[in-house]
Each structure stands twice: as structure tokens, then as C-alpha cells.
Amino acid sequence: MAMLDRPVDPARAEALDAADPLRGFRARFAIRDPDLVYLDGNSLGRLPLATAERLRTVVDEEWGGDLIRAWDSWLDLPVRVGTRLASAVLGARPGEVIVSDSTTVNFYKLALAALEARPGRRSVVTDRANFPTDRYVLEGLARSRGLKVRWIESDPVDGPTTADVEAALDDDVAVVTLSLVNYRSAAIADMPAISSLARAAGAFSLWDLSHAAGALEIGLQESGADLAVGCTYKYLNGGPGSPAFLYVRTVLQAELRNPIQGWFGQRDQFAMGPAYDRASGIRSWLTGTPTIPAIVAVDEGARLVEEAGIANVRAKAAALSAYAVELHDNWLARLGFSLGSPRNPTRRGAHVAVRHPEARRLTEAMIRHGVVTDFREPDSIRLGLSPLTTSFRDVWTGLALLRDLGGG
Amino acid sequence: MAMLDRPVDPARAEALDAADPLRGFRARFAIRDPDLVYLDGNSLGRLPLATAERLRTVVDEEWGGDLIRAWDSWLDLPVRVGTRLASAVLGARPGEVIVSDSTTVNFYKLALAALEARPGRRSVVTDRANFPTDRYVLEGLARSRGLKVRWIESDPVDGPTTADVEAALDDDVAVVTLSLVNYRSAAIADMPAISSLARAAGAFSLWDLSHAAGALEIGLQESGADLAVGCTYKYLNGGPGSPAFLYVRTVLQAELRNPIQGWFGQRDQFAMGPAYDRASGIRSWLTGTPTIPAIVAVDEGARLVEEAGIANVRAKAAALSAYAVELHDNWLARLGFSLGSPRNPTRRGAHVAVRHPEARRLTEAMIRHGVVTDFREPDSIRLGLSPLTTSFRDVWTGLALLRDLGGG
Numbered sequence A, B: 001m002a003m004l005d006r007p008v009d010p011a012r013a014e015a016l017d018a019a020d021p022l023r024g025f026r027a028r029f030a031i032r033d034p035d036l037v038y039l040d041g042n043s044l045g046r047l048p049l050a051t052a053e054r055l056r057t058v059v060d061e062e063w064g065g066d067l068i069r070a071w072d073s074w075l076d077l078p079v080r081v082g083t084r085l086a087s088a089v090l091g092a093r094p095g096e097v098i099v100s101d102s103t104t105v106n107f108y109k110l111a112l113a114a115l116e117a118r119p120g121r122r123s124v125v126t127d128r129a130n131f132p133t134d135r136y137v138l139e140g141l142a143r144s145r146g147l148k149v150r151w152i153e154s155d156p157v158d159g160p161t162t163a164d165v166e167a168a169l170d171d172d173v174a175v176v177t178l179s180l181v182n183y184r185s186a187a188i189a190d191m192p193a194i195s196s197l198a199r200a201a202g203a204f205s206l207w208d209l210s211h212a213a214g215a216l217e218i219g220l221q222e223s224g225a226d227l228a229v230g231c232t233y234k235y236l237n238g239g240p241g242s243p244a245f246l247y248v249r250t251v252l253q254a255e256l257r258n259p260i261q262g263w264f265g266q267r268d269q270f271a272m273g274p275a276y277d278r279a280s281g282i283r284s285w286l287t288g289t290p291t292i293p294a295i296v297a298v299d300e301g302a303r304l305v306e307e308a309g310i311a312n313v314r315a316k317a318a319a320l321s322a323y324a325v326e327l328h329d330n331w332l333a334r335l336g337f338s339l340g341s342p343r344n345p346t347r348r349g350a351h352v353a354v355r356h357p358e359a360r361r362l363t364e365a366m367i368r369h370g371v372v373t374d375f376r377e378p379d380s381i382r383l384g385l386s387p388l389t390t391s392f393r394d395v396w397t398g399l400a401l402l403r404d405l406g407g408g
Helices: A011-016 A023-027 A049-074 A077-090 A103-116 A132-145 A162-168 A191-201 A281-284 A294-306 A310-335 A358-366 A390-407 B011-018 B022-030 B049-074 B077-090 B103-116 B132-145 B161-168 B193-200 B281-285 B290-307 B312-336 B358-368 B392-406
Strands: A098-100 A123-127 A147-151 A173-179 A204-210 A228-231 A243-246 A351-355 A374-376 A378-385 B097-099 B123-126 B148-152 B175-181 B204-208 B225-228 B244-247 B351-353 B374-376 B378-385
Touching: A011 A351, A011 A390, A023 A294, A049 A294, A049 B049, A077 A098, A077 A243, A077 A281, A077 A294, A077 B097, A098 A281, A103 A123, A103 A132, A103 A173, A103 A204, A103 A228, A103 A243, A103 A310, A123 A132, A123 A162, A132 A147, A132 A173, A132 A294, A147 A162, A173 A191, A173 B049, A204 B378, A243 A281, A294 B290, A310 A351, A310 A390, A310 B358, A358 A374, A358 A378, A358 A390, A378 A390, B011 B312, B011 B392, B049 B290, B077 B097, B077 B244, B077 B281, B077 B290, B097 B281, B103 B132, B103 B175, B103 B204, B103 B225, B103 B244, B123 B132, B123 B161, B132 B148, B132 B175, B148 B161, B161 B175, B175 B193, B193 B204, B244 B281, B290 B312, B312 B351, B312 B392, B358 B374, B358 B378, B378 B392
Parallel strands: A123 A147, A123 A173, A173 A204, A204 A228, B123 B148, B123 B175, B175 B204, B204 B225
Antiparallel strands: A098 A243, A228 A243, A351 A378, A374 A378, B097 B244, B225 B244, B351 B378, B374 B378
16 A cells, blocks of 8 residues: 555545544534635634524624613623633643734734833844734834834744844843744744743843644643733634734733723723722733624634644644645655745644745635635745644645646 | 503504504514513614624634635725715715724724814813713823813703803814704704804814714715714624724815724725835725624614614604603603703604613612613613614513602
8 A cells, every 4th residue: 555655646635634633623613614724823714603603693682682681691702712721721820811802902002011121121122023913012112102123033944042032031031922822923922931041131021922822732721921912813713813812921910011901991980980900810901892702712722622632732733734845845846845934833823824936826816725724924825724624635735736837 | 442542552563563664674673582571772773683693794704714815805894884874874074984893992093183183282072971982082092192171051851952062162172062952951952053064164073973873874975974983783783892993085085084094094004014004095004904704784874774764763863852842741750750861853863861869779679570671870761762673662661660660
């Protein structure tokens, strides 16, 4: 059966699918076009069937029927769903995570809070290859407060190293902020080591987990990370623009203050008292009225990861990406492609980037042929491998198409 | 037919309903319990039937079926729905309004932008009776930036006057911020006169339109207001926690900068370029990824106001509140109640507050008897009169119940 050992026909992919302990999860999602190969769950995850159902309940029965009285059960949803994310996805403790606002706004809140807690320090360290919104927020804070952003020039494939961070650190640095998984390369940064370096230098570590949540075992508690934010519409399948999460390590909750003091962060919210008296704990990081149906969708997405088990999710992601790398090496390397993601599987998240000078054209051609991926400047095709919905057969089909297109 | 001229039986209410040109709109909303009298549309508006339907399309077909490709049509929704609100609800111009974030976050963005545009000035003027989240945000900004909040002590029923504002103004004031309609009393502030006073003093005017949008003819363009935010889940019926709107007068768009620089405010968002290059116009006030289903719900709510016509909506609100005041005067005044809203109908929004020493207990009793209102500290029962869904018969029933409960 030598044929099955080499990725030249889909039989091996089918065998991998047959052996996949998570294969049953795909049926829990809406698959309207069974011929579509969707390798973009790292941009927008698929719709869980349970979410569609629960949204109908929230909209038709709770909003439509219970009206304002439904707030009795809605009011603690940001904390309740945060608690589910903490345990099922993030490896954090109850009371350390909320669902609130967008990743951008949460990142702003935490970055500014950290800066305000280190008033004598004037620098922020981040990676030139970090996700744009994080970089833009930092630029805005730097401009407004006369601070300096120290840019790490990380390796475009392997991402920032502890040495990169160490070289940027001194006692002027208030915050070190990186993505755990790079949005383009999927490189995983060494969160424990970097968080520890930051702390030793008297700075806070602030992590963007957008491309990690629902794809890796993050272990926030063990990692020593101080602060984190992340997106719920990728591997957590929360839907377009679903609210983000925000994490503040328990020991820092008294020291750091939410700079956007809204009524949902007020201790006795409906007393509507004369002065801001911030709620204790993680609730003080809420701002305005949370978007209830969207948080409920996050809850359903998180439940699926909880049910699958994050260790199984991570194992599936690793197997999918290893298979994609193998197909790249066998088929694409000779056609002018190169791998844009780390070769070391323990340093690679749940997508694989392949680089090609004509990546944009190839991505567009793939989409026309029914394989949805995305292009990232300057030359990456990202193949998103969503552990609950992507099959090995999807990977095979996507890479085979890329081979055919790239060889033409 | 003298009976019909006096509010002693529901016949007069029924005659008013029969003559109401907007009476047909009630059938456009989900009414799951026809016996429920809902006088709390100023806290959470009812569910439009079209919204339930459109949410199913957005979730099941667009998210579930089109997946990431749906972003082609979603991407400009915050501006597109903002344009509808501008013309149908706010009296603003296209390109002056977006739908984005929460009222709290939008208020923070605009207040801070205004402060940063007046760096030499150290004071902000607002009303002690302003809505809590606005006050709390200002307190936070003041604390963080060493500013001073100057509190207007307005009349608890009639709200802040131009004289109140004038007395608080000098050349240290950067921003004057008030609610157009007070959340407790429904008092309408004189937006044109106060905006003009602020401008003459070199300060920006920033208006919270939460209790006005979808209930009044706001006329932002004519009013001279500089900046505004507001809520969409009250009279605009956008659903629990639906995203808020934000308005920046065209002439100020070059001068003021969004302090939360996110990727949705970037000119060429998907180039993911190295530096923030803000989008031109109102789009630069976006932050992170907008919550698409929630914005679509705002669109549907705004469509209904558009169809009804804001002048008709205002006329209905005025008629409902006049009727509530009349019933208060006839039934409640002798029972220890007093009117907590302005008597002058041109100075009163779309809810009516009645005050009573036992307001909390009475509100709870009303809810038990199937009339939903809400209590606001220290002694107000708010009767929300949502022009598209509240009938005169609802007002009659609510006030009659209050009479019976208050007389007991």
C-alpha cells in the first residue's frame, strides 16, 4: 500500500479523516454547499447549527417575548461566557475573562491601562509583523501620549524570538505586546518566556490571542501572561464581528484600571449613582451595553470547543497543518512556492502560509475554483485549518488545486 | 358624548388609537403576549418582524452560506446604515454618521478627540443629571488627564437651561456635553442654543441622543451640534445591545482624530500597511470589526422609522405623552404623585416620568400586573411611549393601573 503513504491521491487524506476523532464535529455546522472547500475559518469560522437555533431563541423568544425582563438573565452573560472561554479555551481562571467590545477596543483598554500603571515609562515593545489593528492602536497611544513604539524586526516566517524581545527591553518599557500566533505566518511566540522577560524588566505582557483561541492549548494561567485579548469569530466560530474576549490576571485586577469607564463596569449599575465606583473583578472591564445575541453566539462556539476538548482540537490542528506542509513539500516546493510558516510543528498555529510571487492571483483563482483561502501581503496564501470543520480531504483538495494552478 | 372627552374610560383612548396614522405599525412587530402592556420601549424596543426575518438571512445564508465572501457586502454596512440614520432619524448628511461600538465607547472616542483638539483647555461641562455612562466616562478622562468636570446642577424636571450652560462656560472649557433628552425626566435641552454657546466659547458640543433618536425630529445639521452619539436599542428597536451611532459634523472631520486607531479606520484596510493612515471621512471613526448581524438589525429598525416618517413619529410621541400627562393630572395628582417630566410638550421627549415616594414598589407591582415600566432612582416611574408600538390604550391601561395601585 505504498500509494497510501505518499500524498499523490486523496486516499491518504480519506484515511486520515476516517481516523480523526473529531470528524463528527463537521456535521454540527451548517454546510450549505458541500462542494465548497473552505480554508478560511481563520478569518471567519463556520456557522454552528446550535448557534442558528439559539439565536432564534434569543431573538424571537427572549427579545421578542420577554423584552426588557430578559435582562435578568442577560446581565451576567459577558462574565458567564468569559468563564466558559477561560476554562474551555484559554486555560485561565473564572473571573479572569469577559466577552466585550471588539479586539481593537479591548486591546486599547488594556494597553492604555498598562501604560497608566507605569507612568514613568515611555516605551512599548511590539513586532513590526504584528496584526495591523494592534500596531495602529499603539501608534495612536504613542502619538497622543508622547510615547515611543520599539519595533521588533522579527523573522517573517519564524516570528519574534525571546532574544528579539530581550534586546528591546529596558526600564523604559511599560508594555511588551505580541500576538501568540502571527496572523500571516502562524508562528507561535514563546509566551511563557517572553512574559517572564517582560515581568523581570518591570513591564506588562499583553497578548493578542486572536489566531490562537480555539486552535491551541493556550494555558494563560501557567504561561505567566499578564493581559490578553482575542477574537471569537475565527476558530471559535462566533460569527461576523462577534465580540472579543479580554483577560486580566487576577493579581493585576486591583492595580490596573479600565480607562473607558462605562456604566456596565459600575459596581451598582442601576443605582446610577453620582460617581464612578468600579465593580470588583473582571466586570470592571466592561464598558457599554453588550450585544447580547452576539455574545450568545460566542457561547455556542465555545461550547463546541469545550465538547471537543482543547487538547484534541490542538492535535487535529497540528495534524492538518503537518499534512499541508507535507503536501507543500511534495507538490509545491518545486513550483516556485516556499513555506511561509514555521517547519517546527510545535511553533506553528492552525493555519499554513505558502508563499509565491503570484500569491494574489493564485488566491483569486483558487476561490473561482471553489477553494476559499485568503491572500496576505506581500506574497502569502493562507490556508486556514479550522480543527472542528476542516477535513484532511479539504487540505488535499486545496493543495492539489494550488499545485495545478501554480504549475500552469 | 361628554364621557369621551374625559379620561375616565378607555373609549377616548380607543378613539385616539382609531385616529392614529401610525396605528398600523404595531402589527409590524412581534407581539407575543397581546395582553402585555409594554411601556418600556425606551429601555429596549420591541422586535420588528422584518428584523427577525433579516437576521435569519444574515445568519443562515450570508454567514452560513457565503462565509467570508459575504464581507464584500458587509464591509460598508457601518457607513451605509449610518447614512440611513442620518437621513431618516438624525437630520444629518451622508458621511456624517456611522454605526459602531457602544454608546459608551463612541462617547469616549468623541470626548477624548475633542479634548485632544483643545490641548490648552482643562475643563468639561456636563449635567449632574446626565446619563451615568457619560458621566463615568468623563470622570475617567478627567482623572487620567488631570482635567476638571464642571457639573451643572440642573432642574430635576426641566433639565439644563442655556443660562446653566452659559454660567459654566469660559475659555478653559474644551467640551460641553449633555443629553438631548434626559433619561429620567425626558426634558429636552435646547441643542441649537447650547451648541451655539459652546462654539462661541471655543468649545465643542457633544450630544447624547440615546433617548431622542427615533422619538424626536433631531435636525443635527440645522442645530449646529458638533458631535453626537446615541443608542439604537430604544426607539430604533435594534435589539439588546445593538451597536450605537456616532456623528461628526463634516467640517470637523479633518480636525478631530479617533483616539482608538483600529484597522477598520485605516484607509487601505487590507493592505495591512506598516503605519496607520486614517481613512478619509466618517469611516475613520470605526475601530475593530463591526458586529454584522447587530448592525443589520439597526438597519431594519431605522427603516421602520423612515417609512413612518420622523415628523409623524414625533407627533405620535407628543400625543401619547400629552395623554399620559392628562391622565396623571386627572387621576394621579391627588394620590401623592407628581409629574417628573416637563409640562411644556415641546420640551418633553417620548417618555413621561411620574414621581411618587413609593415609586419602586409601585413599579414592581405594575410589572406583576402585566404593565412593564421601569423605576429610576430616587422616585420616578418612567412610562416609555414608543411611537411605533405604543397605543393610547396602553397608556390608559398603564395609568389606570397606577391609579388603582397608588390609591390602595
